[in-house]
Amino acid sequence: MSKIPVIEIFGPTIQGEGMVIGQKTMFVRTSGCDYSCDWCDSAFTWDGSGKHLVQQMDAEEIWEELKAVGGDRFSFVTISGGNPALLKNLNHLIQLLKTNHIKIGLETQGSKWQDWFLEIDDLTLSPKPPSSKMTTDFEILDDIIAQLQQTNNQSFSLKIVVFNEQDFDYAKAIHKRYPGVPFYLQVGNEDIANSDNEKLLSELIGRYEWLIDQVVGDSELNDVKVLPQLHTYVWGNKRGV
Numbered sequence: 031m032s033k034i035p036v037i038e039i040f041g042p043t044i045q046g047e048g049m050v051i052g053q054k055t056m057f058v059r060t061s062g063c064d065y066s067c068d069w070c071d072s073a074f075t076w077d078g079s080g081k082h083l084v085q086q087m088d089a090e091e092i093w094e095e096l097k098a099v100g101g102d103r104f105s106f107v108t109i110s111g112g113n114p115a116l117l118k119n120l121n122h123l124i125q126l127l128k129t130n131h132i133k134i135g136l137e138t139q140g141s142k143w144q145d146w147f148l149e150i151d152d153l154t155l156s157p158k159p160p161s162s163k164m165t166t167d168f169e170i171l172d173d174i175i176a177q178l179q180q181t182n183n184q185s186f187s188l189k190i191v192v193f194n195e196q197d198f199d200y201a202k203a204i205h206k207r208y209p210g211v212p213f214y215l216q217v218g219n220e221d222i223a224n225s226d227n228e229k230l231l232s233e234l235i236g237r238y239e240w241l242i243d244q245v246v247g248d249s250e251l252n253d254v255k256v257l258p259q260l261h262t263y264v265w266g267n268k269r270g271v
């Protein structure tokens with residue numbers, strides 16, 4: 031069987047972000063990314079610092095580990111990374127989860143298409159704003175969104191992390207380019223190394239208020255949702271929650 035590079039399996043916890051925020055879920059985090067965002071809160075998946083944590087696992091092994099960690103206390107699995115869309119062979123895991131009646135969420139930046147996107151119940155595309163120092167390939171993103179829009183039995187959304195005014199303008203441009211797509215703005219966490227949770231929380235709430243103010247004052251962002259990273263409110267920058 032083909033192997034998938036897995037860096038973490040954890041849960042059940044709650045989905046802290048985006049379209050299914052609050053959903054009880056397990057997480058499978060794959061290693062490797064084609065981006066290197068300036069503020070990535072999961073840089074250990076691609077910067078070498080988590081190399082010793084990577085396990086090459088086939089779909090059956092991942093499913094066994096999910097059950098070993100989560101018992102029978104889950105019915106939803108979220109796949110994140112890194113960029114899980116780099117892995118063509120994730121289709122085996124997706125089929126196995128479906129066979130076992132598990133709902134699937136997946137997080138990717140929208141830099142690469144995979145046919146198995148069509149099998150994901152809740153797919154989050156999170157193109158990166160200027161503060162990340164990454165460049166969006168709109169040819170690819172247009173193509174991904176066009177392909178997803180051709181099927182009706184699946185839900186997907188766009189989620190833009192916003193750190194500053196330039197990012198906010200980028201978010202507006204994305205919403206304008208893909209008007210029918212459910213749209214989420216997410217507070218950027220500028221302090222990913224802070225272990226003082228009280229200080230972090232007050233910063234994050236301040237940034238959330240700023241982002242809400244921007245959105246409520248803007249006539250081009252009406253049918254949108256503004257969210258924090260809920261897990262950071264509860265657990266700060268802790269990994270594996």
Ligand SMILES: C[S@@+](CC[C@H](N)C(=O)[O-])C[C@H]1O[C@@H](n2cnc3c(N)ncnc32)[C@H](O)[C@@H]1O
Nearest residue numbers: 069070071072111112113137138139156218219
């Ligand atoms: C770690 S990424 C992994 C999946 C995929 N590579 C992506 O970026 O969509 C998961 C989500 O966390 C978000 N994220 C990463 N660092 C963040 C930060 N410092 N503050 C807020 N959100 C962040 C990303 O934008 C993405 O939506």
Ligand SMILES: Nc1nc2[nH]cc(C(=O)O)c2c(=O)[nH]1
Nearest residue numbers: 044045046047110137261271
């Ligand atoms: N609770 C929780 N929710 C999350 N939503 C997206 C996450 C991610 O890192 O992709 C994440 C995560 O790491 N933990």
Ligand code: SF4
Nearest residue numbers: 063065066067070112
């Ligand atoms: S695309 Fe996602 S995982 Fe990759 S560097 Fe950016 S935030 Fe991190």
Ligand SMILES: [Mg+2]
Nearest residue numbers: 071072110259
């Ligand atoms: Mg995260």
